[in-house]
Amino acid sequence: MGVTNLLARKRSVEGKVILITGAARGFGAGLAKRFAARGAKVALVGLEPDELKKVAAECGPDAAVFEADVTDWVALETAAAGVVERFGGIDIVVANAGIAAAGFVRSIDPAAFERTIEVDLLGVWRTVRVTLPQVVERRGYVLVISSLAAITHAPGMAAYAAAKAGVEAFANCLRAEVRHLGVRVGVAHPTWIATDLVNGADKHPVFGPLRASMPGPLGKTYPVPVAFDALELGILRRDRTVHVPGWVGALKLVRSFLPPVIELGGRLAGNAIAKADKAALADIAARGAEVSSRPVGAGGEAAMRPRGTAL
Known part of the structure; x- marks a missing residue:
């Protein structure tokens, strides 16, 4: 399909209601500002009320803040109801909220591992479930x-890979289930983008250097606007997939060959995994598993703060 035809598929979002989770920072905040500039009404959902209010102020009068933990059914249902009360409905949902905790399975703090799964996978399911009637x-x-x-x-x-693989599978199932209802479903696959999350991960004394050692484009960090451009265009066209950058889509064609390649790479790079495993144990001994495994960035810190039990 030619570039002209692809651009022609873009739809106006003027007057549309767009609900975005994880909207205090990163992709969520950036997309909210871009769509507000296009005349959309943006509902900002997240955990950091002060940051959300700052984003809303930049978005203008057609932006509203709804503090909610995506793992909390009641909070999400309340937020969704608030969006409908404020704007009359929901046209587009961007299930963006996510955290990342680095660590090897045998030594990572169990709470950090399970919180990552709960936010990144179950948070997407809960977000979609409570908003889907309006989107339909x-x-x-x-x-x-x-x-x-x-x-x-x-x-x-x-933890992160398992959750994000689950998110992809979830979206693929959902797409087939709701197509006859006129709803379109997309899934985005960004690589390393210089967000608060990735920058925080790079500061980890063990897993930052391990990531930096990844070869070629697999270890490259891309500037934030690259992701904003691709995600914005994907939403405007209601794409089924958004790859950031485009070469990520090519990897899907050979994904069955990637696990042994990654294993071999670790062995060839001076047994990098064994060294990192030893370093991780030493880091845990020095700082404790909870600190060493803590989800990275301000968003990860917010997600790990004590709060009421999620349903």
Whole structure:
């Protein structure tokens, strides 16, 4: 399909209601600002009320903040109801909220591992479930944010990779289930983008250097606008897949060959995994498993703060 035809598929979002989770920072905040500039009404859902209010202020009068933990059914249902009360409905949902905790399976803090799964996978399911009736009513669009990690399963990222692979599978099932209702479903696979999450991960004394050692484009960090451009265009066109950058899509064609390649790479790089495993144990001995495994960035810190029990 030619470039002209692809651009022609873009739809106006003027007057549309777009609900975005994880909207305090990163992809969520950036997309909210871009769509507000296009005349959309943006509902910002997240855990950091002060940051959300700052984003809303930049978005203008057609932006509203709804503090909610995506793992909390009641909070999400309340937020969704609040969006409908404020704006009259929901046209587009961007299930973006996510955290990342680095660590090897045998030594990572169990709470960090399970919180990553709960936010990144179950948070997407809960977000979609509570908003889907409104999206169906408006024959809208849902975009869930997966990751390159769903395709390339790197050591030290078991929780994140498992959750993001689950998100991809969830979106693929959902797409087939709701197509006859006029709803379109997309899944995005960004590689390493210089967000708060990735920058925080790079500061880890063990897993930052391990990631930096990944070869070629697999270890490259891309500037944030690259992701914003691709995600914005994907939402405007209601794409079924968004790859950031485009070469990520090519990896899907050979994904069955990637696990042994990654294993071999670890052995060839001076037994890098064994060294990192030893370093991880030493880091845990020095700082404790909870600190060493803590989800990275301000968003990860917010997700791990004590709160009421999620249903």
